[in-house]
Structures are given as C-alpha cells and as structure tokens.
Amino acid sequence: MGKGYMGKVLFVDLSRKSFKQEDVPDELYENFLSGYGLAARIIWERQKPGIDPLSAGAHLGFASGLLTGTGALFAGRWMVCGKSPLTGGWGDANCGGDFAPAIKQAGYDAIFFKGKSKTPVYLLVDGDRMSLEDATGLWGRDAIETEKILKEKHGKAARVACIGTGGEKMSLISGVVNAGGRIAARSGLGAVMGSKKLKALCLRGEQKVRVHDREEVIRLSRDFRRRIHRDKRVDGMLSGKLVGLMGKVMKKFKTQPAMAGELFKYTLRVWGTSGITAMSAETGDSPVKNWSGAGYVDFPVGTRSYKVSDDSVTRFEVKKYHCYSCPLGCGGICSLPGDIEETHKPEYETLCAFGALLLVDDLLSIFHINEKLNRAGIDSISCGVTIAWAIEAFERGLLTEDDTGGIRLSWGDASAVNKLVDKIIAGEGIGGLLKDGVKKAAERLGKGSDAFAIHAGGQELPMHDPRYDAGYGVAYEVEPTPGRHTIASYTYLDLMALHKKTHRMPKQSKLHGLKDRFGVEGKGRALAIQSSFTDVINGCGLCLFSISIGGDPPVAGWINASTGWNKTFDEYLEIGRRIKTLRQAFNYREGIRPGDMEMTKRARGIPPLDKGPVAGIVPEFQTLDKDYRKAMGWSPETGKPLDSTLKELGIDYLAGEIED
Numbered sequence: 251m252g253k254g255y256m257g258k259v260l261f262v263d264l265s266r267k268s269f270k271q272e273d274v275p276d277e278l279y280e281n282f283l284s285g286y287g288l289a290a291r292i293i294w295e296r297q298k299p300g301i302d303p304l305s306a307g308a309h310l311g312f313a314s315g316l317l318t319g320t321g322a323l324f325a326g327r328w329m330v331c332g333k334s335p336l337t338g339g340w341g342d343a344n345c346g347g348d349f350a351p352a353i354k355q356a357g358y359d360a361i362f363f364k365g366k367s368k369t370p371v372y373l374l375v376d377g378d379r380m381s382l383e384d385a386t387g388l389w390g391r392d393a394i395e396t397e398k399i400l401k402e403k404h405g406k407a408a409r410v411a412c413i414g415t416g417g418e419k420m421s422l423i424s425g426v427v428n429a430g431g432r433i434a435a436r437s438g439l440g441a442v443m444g445s446k447k448l449k450a451l452c453l454r455g456e457q458k459v460r461v462h463d464r465e466e467v468i469r470l471s472r473d474f475r476r477r478i479h480r481d482k483r484v485d486g487m488l489s490g491k492l493v494g495l496m497g498k499v500m501k502k503f504k505t506q507p508a509m510a511g512e513l514f515k516y517t518l519r520v521w522g523t524s525g526i527t528a529m530s531a532e533t534g535d536s537p538v539k540n541w542s543g544a545g546y547v548d549f550p551v552g553t554r555s556y557k558v559s560d561d562s563v564t565r566f567e568v569k570k571y572h573c574y575s576c577p578l579g580c581g582g583i584c585s586l587p588g589d590i591e592e593t594h595k596p597e598y599e600t601l602c603a604f605g606a607l608l609l610v611d612d613l614l615s616i617f618h619i620n621e622k623l624n625r626a627g628i629d630s631i632s633c634g635v636t637i638a639w640a641i642e643a644f645e646r647g648l649l650t651e652d653d654t655g656g657i658r659l660s661w662g663d664a665s666a667v668n669k670l671v672d673k674i675i676a677g678e679g680i681g682g683l684l685k686d687g688v689k690k691a692a693e694r695l696g697k698g699s700d701a702f703a704i705h706a707g708g709q710e711l712p713m714h715d716p717r718y719d720a721g722y723g724v725a726y727e728v729e730p731t732p733g734r735h736t737i738a739s740y741t742y743l744d745l746m747a748l749h750k751k752t753h754r755m756p757k758q759s760k761l762h763g764l765k766d767r768f769g770v771e772g773k774g775r776a777l778a779i780q781s782s783f784t785d786v787i788n789g790c791g792l793c794l795f796s797i798s799i800g801g802d803p804p805v806a807g808w809i810n811a812s813t814g815w816n817k818t819f820d821e822y823l824e825i826g827r828r829i830k831t832l833r834q835a836f837n838y839r840e841g842i843r844p845g846d847m848e849m850t851k852r853a854r855g856i857p858p859l860d861k862g863p864v865a866g867i868v869p870e871f872q873t874l875d876k877d878y879r880k881a882m883g884w885s886p887e888t889g890k891p892l893d894s895t896l897k898e899l900g901i902d903y904l905a906g907e908i909e910d
C-alpha cells in the first residue's frame with residue numbers, strides 16, 4: 251500500500267556531473283506535504299543564506315504535488331523553486347501542463363540541481379538511467395522548438411520542462427516552460443536555470459504512484475466531477491455580451507463582483523480566464539494605462555476591451571486544453587489561419603498586461619506577443635508592466651527615440667509594443683535596459699522613474715488592482731513571493747467560501763460583506779487563513795481554480811485517502827501555515843523586511859486616482875498587513891516568525907537561524 255508520494259528526491263550536481271538519490275522521511279511530508287513545501291524545507295537546509303541566486307551554490311528544485319498521480323482531479327501543477335534573483339527572497343513559480351506527473355513517474359517527488367555546468371546540458375531520466383546530455387545544439391532554440399526536438403529524440407512519452415532564450419540570457423523575468431508554451435513564469439527562476447547552463451529536464455519514467463486507498467480517491471473524484479459538471483447545459487446560454495453587461499452593472503453599483511464559484515466556473519469552462527477581461531477592465535479590477543487610468547473611461551467595453559476579451563478570443567479556439575488530470579479545461583489551443591498554426595489561448599493576465607495596461611486593443615498583436623514570450627520563456631505580466639513603464643517614461647521625455655532605437659512609444663500602439671517585445675527577448679538596445687524587469691529598468695534609467703515602476707519587492711504586480719480589491723494588495727506585500735495574485739484576495743474569500751469548511755474563518759457577513767471593500771475589521775485575519783489554504787493547495791499540486799469553482803472540492807479527503815493520514819481540514823490549514831512560515835523565515839534569514847516588499851505608492855492609491863471605480867481609494871494596507879502577520883504568528887512590524895509560532899508549528903529548529 252502506498253502513500254501518494256514517491257518518498258525520494260534526486261540531487262544533481264551540475265559542476266561534478268553527479269547524481270544522488272535520497273529517501274525522504276515520512277515526517278517531512280506530514281509536515282510540509284510536497285510541492286513547494288517540501289522544496290522549501292530541503293532548500294532551507296542545504297543552501298547558505300545570502301547566496302547569489304545565479305551562483306553555483308544556489309539550488310533549484312522542480313517539485314510535483316502531493317496529490318499528483320493519485321487519481322485526484324486538478325492535481326497537475328508542478329513548481330520550480332529556489333532563491334529568486336528578482337526579489338532576493340524565496341522564489342517559486344507554478345505551472346500546469348503535463349510535467350508534474352512526469353516527475354513522479356521518474357520515481358521522485360522533486361529533483362534539485364546545484365552547481366554549474368561549463369557547457370549547456372539537459373537532464374535525461376529514462377527509466378532507471380539518468381544522464382546529463384549535451385545541449386549545445388539546443389542552446390539558442392526557443393522553448394517550443396526545444397521540447398519538440400527532445401520529444402523527437404526521446405519519444406513522444408518524454409515530458410520536457412525547459413528554458414527559452416530568456417532564461418539563457420539570464421533575464422530576471424524569465425521562467426520555465428512545458429507543454430508547448432505553458433510557463434512557470436514568476437520569480438525569475440528561468441535565469442537561475444540559465445546560469446547553470448541547464449537547458450531542460452527530459453523525463454521518461456513509468457513508475458506508478460501508489461496510494462493508500464485508490465478506490466476512495468477515485469470515488470471522491472467521481473463525486474466532485476459530477477458536482478461541478480451537473481449544470482453544463484448553462485454553458486450554451488452564456489455569451490460575451492452577458493459578461494460585458496455584468497461588468498457594467500458592477501461598475502454602476504461599485505460592487506465587488508459577486509463571483510460565486512459557480513459563475514466563475516461557467517466563465518472558465520466557456521472562455522477560460524479570457525472571459526473576465528472586459529468585465530475586469532470595466533469594474534476596476536484591471537490596472538489601466540500603467541495604473542493611472544480607468545477602464546470604463548480609457549478602455550471601455552463598448553469600443554475597446556471587448557476586442558481582447560471572451561468571445562473575441564475564443565473565436566480562434568480550435569480545441570479545449572486540459573492540464574493533466576483536469577476535468578474543466580480552461581485552456582485552449584488556438585489557430586490563426588495563415589498566421590500562427592497553433593498557439594495557447596492567452597490568459598487574462600496577458601490580455602490585460604498587453605491590453606488595458608497599455609491601452610492596446612489589437613488582439614492579433616497580443617496573440618503574437620503571447621506566442622513570442624512563451625517561446626522565449628518570459629513572464630508576460632512582468633514584460634507588460636515593464637513596457638507600460640517604458641511608455642510612460644517616453645511620454646515624460648525620460649526616454650527618447652535615441653534610447654529606443656527609433657521606436658516611438660505611445661499608449662495603444664501595438665506595433666511599437668511588438669517591436670519592444672522583440673528587443674526585450676533579444677536583450678539588445680533598449681531591450682538591455684528592460685530585460686530584467688521594471689525595478690531594474692527604473693534603477694538603470696534613474697531620473698525619478700521608480701515612482702511609476704509598479705512592483706512589490708522587485709516583482710511586477712499582476713493584473714488585479716489592489717485599490718479595487720485590497721485583499722490582493724495584502725498578498726502582494728506580505729506573501730513570501732511578493733506580487734502574487736494566486737494567494738489571497740477578497741475575491742478568493744468570496745469564491746472559496748472557506749467559512750463553510752472551518753469555524754476559524756468568520757462568515758462573510760461578519761466581515762461586513764465583501765461589498766465593504768475598504769473596511770479593515772477582521773479582514774487581515776481572514777486573508778491569512780485563506781492564504782494558508784493556498785499553501786496546502788500548492789503543496790498538493792492542485793490548481794487554484796479547483797477550489798474557486800464551487801462544488802466543495804474534497805481536499806482533505808483526497809489527501810487522507812492518498813496518504814492514509816486522518817487529518818481534519820483545520821489540521822491541513824495548520825500545515826499550510828507551517829509551509830508559509832518556513833518560506834517567510836527564508837526571507838527573514840535573507841534580510842528581507844516588510845518595507846522591502848511594499849508596493850509602489852501608485853498601486854497603494856498614493857496619490858488616489860481621480861476617475862473611475864477606484865477614484866479616491868486609499869486602502870489601509872498598513873493595518874491590513876499587520877493584522878495578517880499577526881494572524882500568521884509573525885511580528886506585525888518586522889515579519890519575523892515569533893518563537894512561540896515556530897514552537898506551535900513544530901519548527902522551532904528554525905529559530906536559531908533567524909536571529910536579528
């Protein structure tokens with residue numbers, strides 16, 4: 251009888267070209283699950299604090315989830331982990347696709363690299379054999395080509411995660427790509443892989459994931475699948491016009507979208523995340539014109555945002571795309587006849603980062619940009635934010651045509667944006683200034699341009715405006731990986747309805763309803779509880795959407811049936827808090843303090859906008875952030891995990907390493 255995990259990790263030393271397998275004690279899984287929980291625990295122990303993340307001593311881990319391969323649904327996320335060269339703190343990025351089960355089928359829960367190869371290599375694990383293969387011929391190839399070549403060489407069953415040219419050039423906004431262009435984009439870990447001259451991992455294994463009670467896992471999955479698909483006929487009744495209308499209504503009443511899980515599910519099923527693009531621009535969720543505009547003024551649904559949203563996007567979709575073990579399939583494979591034969595449907599984050607943020611409504615250009623960035627392995631959020639900054643710098647006369655190589659930058663000019671993307675990918679000319687993200691670009695240019703470089707702790711902010719949903723802003727500033735939209739927000743509180751799962755979570759009515767987006771009472775604590783749950787989800791390798799679409803996902807049941815543990819939902823929440831506290835301790839040990847993670851003032855509402863749905867809004871982030879840290883058991887002022895918290899969580903052995 252198995253336990254859902256493989257119980258083994260692989261260490262690869264790229265300098266020595268050596269391999270070492272190690273058994274992992276059961277206790278580590280019980281305390282940190284798998285995914286980035288396990289990776290954080292292992293890297294914490296083996297990596298010296300203060301290390302340069304692009305040096306040989308830095309570790310880089312690839313982890314699957316605890317539930318991957320067990321029969322649980324939505325369990326296809328894999329994570330790349332290490333110290334972020336972008337933020338200087340803990341880094342992780344999470345991705346769907348087909349690579350997560352391959353890690354387990356190769357026999358491991360995670361694979362770690364350290365050292366540096368002198369020449370480009372890729373890791374090949376083929377059954378019991380493992381080797382570092384010459385990747386000289388792959389260096390310079392884009393990510394999709396690389397995957398194709400490796401599959402031609404090692405067979406269709408091989409699964410590949412690789413860097414594109416962005417990672418090779420050590421762009422600090424580069425990530426790791428799998429499944430024909432899906433990217434683990436955030437934290438800049440593609441640069442770490444590039445620094446090690448590690449082009450790819452190519453895995454071809456056949457090991458089975460053994461679980462404690464397979465029948466129960468399958469029964470839970472069957473029931474959940476039935477619950478989430480019982481209303482599939484609703485899909486045919488939806489249209490993009492309806493989404494636009496909802497946005498208008500919400501704008502009128504200035505409400506948080508009542509995004510009950512069910513509604514979000516229909517949206518994902520029909521359009522994927524592209525379905526929220528126009529609605530978000532209209533309500534104030536989307537940042538507009540480098541966070542200085544308002545959607546319904548500068549990018550209104552009737553004339554602009556609908557062009558890059560929902561039906562406009564899915565008319566190019568030729569088939570749905572499902573990540574491994576996903577019954578929903580929010581992804582899509584698109585075809586632009588006579589242009590791009592096959593490409594992944596752009597996500598909301600990309601549609602907004604190259605749409606409302608830059609006032610571009612040319613969808614075909616965004617398709618091209620999305621494809622180019624996926625091939626280069628560059629984070630589209632970070633790239634869009636950096637270009638928004640460049641346009642504003644140009645508008646203010648801080649950048650000129652001499653700097654840009656003759657490109658005139660202006661809002662809404664898709665052609666100029668396309669040229670800038672090419673320069674960033676090449677890392678040449680103005681691309682050299684921009685290729686490492688917005689914070690570095692502003693440091694390089696100076697002239698006060700940091701005032702409109704929008705980031706938190708170096709990580710470009712995602713496409714959810716914290717002046718609209720302050721919950722996102724709290725997560726952007728307090729999450730150990732700052733600037734992350736997949737951790738906590740008021741919207742997620744609404745979607746996940748955790749008060750039905752745990753008495754610790756106050757009822758939404760007790761939080762004064764989420765319509766009161768600007769009160770602070772009880773909100774920091776609620777966000778802390780919800781974000782602990784997100785760490786459980788990432789430890790399990792579950793997709794965030796699985797817990798945001800209603801249907802009561804049986805997370806605790808899946809884990810118990812897979813592992814043989816018998817823990818309650820609240821006990822899993824404590825594991826989530828332990829994982830987050832470990833990641834926070836990592837940052838504290840690296841010398842990162844709350845002030846280092848604060849968002850750029852403009853995103854905090856300073857000065858407040860004078861138009862649109864978030865006009866005049868200045869959320870009370872200081873109070874919310876402190877309440878969140880307090881609820882986590884960290885010092886509200888310094889972010890240091892308290893000794894009493896470490897003891898309570900059974901990780902007091904960390905205490906000696908995070909002295910002031």
Ligand code: SF4
Nearest residue numbers: 346573576579580793
């Ligand atoms: S819901 Fe979308 S992102 Fe999540 S696993 Fe399914 S296809 Fe992948």
